[in-house]
Amino acid sequence: MELPRLALVGYGRMGREIESLARRRGFAVTAIFSRSRPLTSVQELTEADVVVDFSVAEAVPHTAQLALQAGKRLVIGTTGWEAYREELRRQTDAWGGGVVYASNFAIGVQLLYHLVQQAARFIARMPDYDIFLHEIHHRHKRDAPSGTARKLAELILRELPRKRTASTATEGPLPEDVLHVSASRGGEVIGTHTVYIDAPGESVELIHRAKSRESFAAGALLAAQWIASRQGFYEFSDVLRALLG
Structure with missing residues (x-):
């Protein structure tokens, strides 16, 4: 199975861990967005297949909107954005997008x-x-x-x-x-x-x-690979149930 190309939003501890593990496993990381280089337009996501967001809660609505408008799948590992969840579910359905979220991807x-x-x-x-x-x-x-x-x-x-x-x-x-x-x-x-x-x-x-952040990164990459060719709004547990039968 071809690995999806990734755009990373958030470049703190988790963002750096995901980038490192992704490159070691053969994923292409096409863009990295951070506080010093924020995501501002759909054009910046052109080369990616999946957007992986480990930023801050207040940034999730903006990132999700651009990802859906760009036709990109989205993996969200940020926490604290639960009040926006049902609105994002509605937007995902409206755009025919694909989202996987979790409070913890281990x-x-x-x-x-x-x-x-x-x-x-x-x-x-x-x-x-x-x-x-x-x-x-x-x-x-x-x-x-x-x-x-x-x-x-x-x-x-x-x-x-x-x-x-x-x-x-x-x-x-x-x-x-x-x-x-x-x-x-x-x-x-x-x-x-x-x-x-x-x-x-x-x-x-x-x-x-948790002994290292690699366990979280591995789960996020698994979610990115799974959602790349799918539509819908999923929790990470849904992904595991689908994979494990």
């Missing part, structure tokens, strides 16, 4: 999502078991909790009716129907997400610990 995180969803469903019948989660990232990260933590909370709330809402509150007693989501920022931690299941006589911890 394959291991997709496995964590699956395990946590199953665990929440399991303890739904066991009222003595509580569940909560904590994430740790480097001190430079813009959002807290992380997009991955918010996705984990969404999955838990979907499967565990006794938890009605998620909260990051750190003061006072926590009501039983609240799922606690906490975050720490410090050092250069790439990302650690832990889901705790606690009962009077035992506890279980489900942990994903």
Whole structure:
């Protein structure tokens, strides 16, 4: 299968990691856009097949609009743009485009999502078991909790009716129907997400610990290769289900 040509939007830690891995794997990187060289027109995307966006949340609507207008497929790894998601879905359908998005493109995180969803469903019948989660990232990260933590909370709330809402509150007693989501920022931690299941006589911890950013880059490249010849609006989990059958 011919590899798609890539345009990268965002050239921070993840942008550089994606460029490095893409070139090592034989992808052509036709353009790189950053704060010092922003994407401003559809003409700048002419040579690309797929636009890969790991920039900042506020830039996603602009990037998506230009990519769709240019007839390019789009992979979004930026977090914090969830309020725009349904509008982007509508625009993708209107333009006949193709988009894959994820709060985390690591394959291991997709496995964590699956395990946590199953665990929440399991303890739904066991009222003595509580569940909560904590994430740790480097001190430079813009959002807290992380997009991955918010996705984990969404999955838990979907499967565990006794938890009605998620909260990051750190003061006072926590009501039983609240799922606690906490975050720490410090050092250069790439990302650690832990889901705790606690009962009077035992506890279980489900942990994903990123050892390098290459795992995120590999997933993004897999998504780019998959969406290059497709239309529609997909989460990365949809891509994996399609590939794994």
